[in-house]
Amino acid sequence: MDCKLNTIVIYTKTNLLIKQVWKETCREILGANYRGEITSGMDGTHDEESGHYHGRALDFKKDMPEDFWEPLRKRAQGKLNKLKKGKYLVLVERTHFHIQRQKNSF
Ligand SMILES: [Zn+2]
Numbered sequence: 001m002d003c004k005l006n007t008i009v010i011y012t013k014t015n016l017l018i019k020q021v022w023k024e025t026c027r028e029i030l031g032a033n034y035r036g037e038i039t040s041g042m043d044g045t046h047d048e049e050s051g052h053y054h055g056r057a058l059d060f061k062k063d064m065p066e067d068f069w070e071p072l073r074k075r076a077q078g079k080l081n082k083l084k085k086g087k088y089l090v091l092v093e094r095t096h097f098h099i100q101r102q103k104n105s106f
Helices: 013-030 066-083
Strands: 037-040 057-061 088-092 096-101
Touching: 013 057, 013 066, 013 096, 066 088, 066 096
Parallel strands: none
Antiparallel strands: 037 057, 057 096, 088 096
C-alpha cells in the first residue's frame, strides 16, 4: 500500500500495525488486486488532539463503492479489538477512512 504524493508518514509501531491491519482487511473484502493508498499521516490539518501528530493515526483512500465502507470499517475494527495492544478506533470519514490508537491506551 503506497502513500499519496507528499504524504508524511512516520512508521511508529502503531502506524505499522494500522497499515498492516488495513491492508489485510482490504485484501479480504476487496480482493488481492486492491491497491489502496495512505492519504495522510503527519501532514494535513487535523484536530489538535488527533493521533496524526503523534504517530498513531493514518488516513486511507475511500475509493471503493459505498456498500463496502461499513464492512471494511467493521472488519478492521474487529481485528484491532482482538489485538489487545491498545484501544483503536476506525472511522468512515467524509473523504477517507481514519484509523487511530486512542491516547494513553496500551
Ligand atoms: Zn485522520
